[in-house]
Amino acid sequence: AQSVTQLGSHVSVSEGALVLLRCNYSSSVPPYLFWYVQYPNQGLQLLLKYTTGATLVKGINGFEAEFKKSETSFHLTKPSAHMSDAAEYFCAVIVDNYGQNFVFGPGTRLSVLP
């Protein structure tokens, strides 16, 4: 069965520091991977997606993620954290041939300290 793990349910960084949120997946080839962000009492907003092609994917709000097949990873990074980045982040993988059923990771809550 396909699955997604996110190491660290809660990550704290200082404002201006590097953000690194980890995601590992188990998936048949090819994997389709996504990162979403959720602010309190809101729905999920797509940050970026990997389908095929370039392994370094750039998203909104200065975030990017690198697909590493050998490590089955899709970690999310941002060079410099901003207070507004404080939110819950979810990694997801598509699990069926129709591409319609996602499996979401458990989420990582990012806190940004002043």
Place this chain on the structure above:
Amino acid sequence: DGGITQSPKYLFRKEGQNVTLSCEQNLNHDAMYWYRQDPGQGLRLIYYSQIVNDFQKGDIAEGYSVSREKKESFPLTVTSAQKNPTAFYLCASSIMTGLSNQPQHFGDGTRLSIL
């Protein structure tokens, strides 16, 4: 602007009562989904529909029912059989194509609580 509208934003249920959560989309998406989110947990799939008048159970369908009479609408009913309905409910939709790489788009959610 196109998007997904969920209503109401907050909902309260009495014991033994059925309640219906609304989800409407004007994105012309074929597929629609309902998820449940509990504090500190990820999303769990309740039901999904890929076409009008057809839907499939997800991982936690017991105590819930849905209908898909129109492409743009996918209401979720939380029945009295659902003994622990307090949660945040999210509706999503996506394009159906031959490519398995389309993201899901989400509404802003409905928070359901027990009185």
